[in-house]
Amino acid sequence: AQKVTQAQTEISVVEKEDVTLDCVYETRDTTYYLFWYKQPPSGELVFLIRRNSFDEQNEISGRYSWNFQKSTSSFNFTITASQVVDSAVYFCALSVPSGTYKYIFGTGTRLKVLA
């Protein structure tokens, strides 16, 4: 069975601090995709990044960076120099083919960035 664990329910940081959101996944499939989505207070879910299981390169996009490590089944997300606008719930998700694709979302991490 597949599973995504986001152990951090809520994190509070002060603006300009760096923060890392953890994501641990479980799957026996060798081909899979990992995603991060952001849900700001307004409620919509916004796609941030997709990574496939064969690409372990870390990625940086502005203040955001992602660290994919197959050895530890983790796909962690770091925000550098956090800003108040980063306050949101962040979801990690796993997609596996296994005949038909299914999306498994983690329970989310609520990030509060305080001014």
Next chain:
Amino acid sequence: DSGVTQTPKHLITATGQRVTLRCSPRSGDLSVYWYQQSLDQGLQFLIHYYNGEERAKGNILERFSAQQFPDLHSELNLSSLELGDSALYFCASSARGGNQPQHFGDGTRLSIL
């Protein structure tokens, strides 16, 4: 703006009733997904349609059904509603299959009284 349109934004109804939620995917997207987000259960995948055909089912109750029409819009039908069905229902679309990034609508908030 994700390009995915969900109607209505809010729906208030009573137990035992039936409602229909509607979703128009982004232009050109062939896949539509439905999710339920409640406080105690997080974001739960319900069902995936691709170009009119059901592709995957998640934790969808038998009281719920969905379809995708030839114009690619989708409807989620919820019947015999119970208090526990109160939740935010999201629709998402992607260009093709399940390995693609999904683009979410703003959701329909369903409240059962």
